[in-house]
Amino acid sequence: AQKITQTQPGMFVQEKEAVTLDCTYDTSDQSYGLFWYKQPSSGEMIFLIYQGSYDEQNATEGRYSLNFQKARKSANLVISASQLGDSAMYFCAMRENYGQNFVFGPGTRLSVLP
């Protein structure tokens, strides 16, 4: 079974609008962390935002926020005021029980239209 599911292979958004990228996860651990990374065409993975399983508030980092719904095992990324430079692949990832094995989803390609 997939541990991380990203159901949107590709998304389009108009510049300056908000967009939500979906992520659902599967784990039986109580302690886990959820991460979002951006991968531009240059290839490097860039850390965006993190949500711990015990965090009661949704994480926010600038224009990025994470809509964490623990009961639904959902950790959607919201990007507000999209910019052309946001066009990239976005990956949701999970680390269970503070281990070293990070599991990544298949990614969503976001294209921001001028």
Add this chain to the structure above:
Amino acid sequence: GAGVSQSPRYKVAKRGQDVALRCDPISGHVSLFWYQQALGQGPEFLTYFQNEAQLDKSGLPSDRFFAERPEGSVSTLKIQRTQQEDSAVYLCASSLNPPGLAGLDPYEQYFGPGTRLTVT
């Protein structure tokens, strides 16, 4: 400051050849990870080093894959007798701290640009 570097950036190998991929982590980083990213997919964990010790190699797909970090800094991922299914981008990441320390979350990995391996 210098980030994680990887070399070569591109490698073309004929099936059956051996290849060696190098990763230079950020200086002082204890943890080093290798990932394999097939085309159109997310990275998949291969192996993890804490300093020179390889603590987890559960993701290595076969015994043709071998990784080392002999002095706790530079790491090399070696693939013997390459096959076409080995074609992928190989990503290296480093982190200042070892995982497993809950109080240090969010646990940040710093990724290199990757090596794109094409096996013909």
